[in-house]
Amino acid sequence: MSITIPEPPTSPLSRLRWALADGWTVTLRGLTHWTREPGTVISAMLFPVMMVLMFGYFLGGAMQVPGGGDYREFLIPGMFVMTMVFGMGETVAAVAADKNRGVTSRFRSLPMAPSAVLVGRCVTDMLTSVLGLAVLFAVGLLMGWDAHGTAGQTAGAVGLLLLLRFALTWVGIYLGLLMKGPEGITMVQTLEFPVGFLTSAFVAPATMPGWLGTLAEWNPLSSTVAATRELFANPGWGGDSWIAQHATLMAVVWPAVLFAVFFPLAVNRYGNLTN
Template identity: 85%
Template sequence: MDRAALAPVIARTPLARLRWAAADGWTVTLRGLTHWVREPGTLIGSLAFPVMMVLMFGYFFGGAMQVPGGGNYREFLVPGMFVMTMVFGMGETVTAVAADKNRGVTSRFRTMPMAPSAVVVGRAVTDMLSSLLALAVLFATGLAIGWDAHGTLGETTLAVGLLLLLRFALVWAGIYLGLLMKGPEGITMVQTLEFPIGFLTSAFVAPSTMPGWLGTIAEWNPLSSTVLAVRELFGNPGFGGDSWIAQHALLMAVVWPVILCAVFFPLSVRRFRNLTS
């Protein structure tokens, strides 16, 4: 048998290479979706955790919380939990990427006749689909406990778009960090840091209730801009503020993720290309 006839045909034209990359990226995405079916516990756990957070903060602590300008604390909380769910997803990205790298799966992919972008693109698509599912579950939970989106359909759609834009940026941060990790200790450190980074925002309490210097840090946390922007778009209480960053939350909810993408996307691509093991 002629071995040349069995060799894969490498795309040459830009359009053919794009189709090749899309097909290979979708194949890797299907691999991730297959893991959901074969290991549903991981997916269920990732969906249940933010729901439990909403219920705990909404019912255990909600009665003691004061919303700036008045209003229902659960309506204040739920948009913040949307953002926190996007943040928690980064830990899942880091874990999945690091596991593939450390088990040699990524190196195996790199020896195969597939588009170089397929591995990272497939991971990104899988995680974005996971985030859409998590948002749907959290939306249903919010509606069940009394939260509602009071804005127009366009404003609600824009709010969801901002949440997914933030998640997209965090996907690339997670891919890069996952490619750096060499052991479970590093993964645990990243997952642990999600909590102080996420809590040092306006997601759970208003920065005005914090000491001055800490409130300023919380306001300038990139996550806070998305929190404030989606609260405003959903028509929920607590989106106001006197500082420049609070007054321009909608703008910065776009700028911060774009900056994160500009930093971590090229770092992820370069790190993937330079992997030696």
Template identity: 85%
Template sequence: MSVAIPDLPRGPFGRLRWALADGWTVTLRGLTHWSREPGTVIGGLLFPVMMVLMFGYFFGGAMEVPGGGNYREFLIPGMFVMTMVFGMGETVTAVSADKNRGVTSRFRSMPMAPSAVLVGRCVTDMLNSVLALAVLFAVGLAVGWEAHGSVADTVFAVGLLLLLRFALTWMGIYFGLLMKGPEGITLVQTLEFPVGFLTSAFVAPSTMPGWLGTIAEWNPLSSTVAASRELFGNPGWGGDSWIAQHATLMAVVWPAVIFAVFFPLSVRRFRTLTG
């Protein structure tokens, strides 16, 4: 029995259409998993909601915002960023599972665009992030948060959040391709917490010991937190350091650097997989 292998497209436009079509096919595969395993998706959406309720109501009464203001309005932009960070663990888990089960190798043996597997994974995770942001926006409004900035500023803030998630997605793809067992995945997911908490998401770095506050200020996540607070018109912690005064700029630069590092690493790792 012989199997007919379709001719590969020729020319840049033909290859682009081929890559987009195959990438969308892989994306649909990921979306199909959502419908078959809704518990995983729902759990991922509920976790940041519980974090908002816990910090906003359990600890919020003891929190003071530098310069005054409502702590929940201070908190919600930080939770938006934390949601983008926690999504990276889902990326690592999904990519590693496909690799270790041989699904990735099967895709690589098929006459499909080489970029489709990685691009499809990225698109699926970005759609998941949009859904997570929508849910958290609704929860934020329910607990008293409000975007006081203009429509343009609000859209720009959402764009910065998704830009961060896009960069972290490629970091997650690389680590997912790198991990060989559940121990590595657990390590990556565990590191999300100290990296995420050592930011300005929950408290102002000025309240930390000097050296720790400096690390928190220069954490790439803090730039997105500060920029989104400013664009949403929510209370911020201020800060007179260079990194604090240029938060919006660095909220673009940091994700660009992360993407520039981990995108080529992901492509290289994917090309050199042996099974």
């Protein structure tokens, strides 16, 4: 019995349909892992919940918001951003695991669209992020946080959070394709903490030493933190620097720059993958 391998489509429209179908197949593979390994998904969602409870209740009483306001309302938008950052480590681990186990090589040997593996990974991680964000939204509401802006402003804030996650997903995919062992993955996941804490997520950069506060202000994550606070109409720190005054603009520009850099790097690395 012979097996006939279908020829790849040639027209642009049929190639697009082929890529979308294969990408969705890989996405379903990722979603299937949710049902087979629910503990991994649950633990990933519980970690930011524990972080927000710790800072909101254990440390929040000692925190002062510049200009006044409730610290928990100051904190929650920052934790939304941190959730997007923590998701990047999960992307790195998942991509590296597939590569190091030979799964990626088997995908590359199949008659499927070359973009399917990367697109499927991206869609899976974005869906995971939406679920994690929804959980943290619920926790925030239970803690007394609220989005005081209009429905459009709230939707815009969520859009900025997911835009950041989308850009960080491609950073994670590229790094995952580079990793050859667990040491590299651990290093990336460890670096999430100093990069995430060196922002305006937990305290105002004005309270830091001058040079450190400047680094925190120019951290791309701080722009999304400040922009979402503004759109949610939550207390902010009100910096007077250029980067602080143009937070919403930069919350779009920074992810666009990250995507422009790491998307072609990820595609090129995947195309030249040998081990």
